[in-house]
Amino acid sequence: FEIGEVLYYFQYQVGEGEPSTLAMVSVFGIPDREIxxxxxxxxxxxxxxEAGIRVIRVQSIQSVVAMIPF
Structure with missing residues (x-):
């Protein structure tokens, strides 16, 4: 799994189909293995x-966590 910060949510519709709810996510890098x-x-x-920005389906969000500045 990966950890990311949702920047915003939006809906996208292709043709006559149902709109999909998506999220623009800033993805965190790999955690410090030693710590x-x-x-x-x-x-x-x-x-x-560190791992870029990507669009994901909101259904793929598994949990909500806090990432405190360190």
Missing amino acids: LQESFGTVWIARQG
Whole structure:
């Protein structure tokens, strides 16, 4: 899985079909493995936007978390 910040939500419709609800997401980079391991998987330190920006379907969002500046 990946962690990202939703920048905004929007709907997109192709032709006569049902509109799809999408999200523009700034994806965080890979977490610092050393800190992740030393904290037994509880502290994730990653750089915001390091993995780019992408559009995803809102149905693919699995959970909501807080990423506190470090």
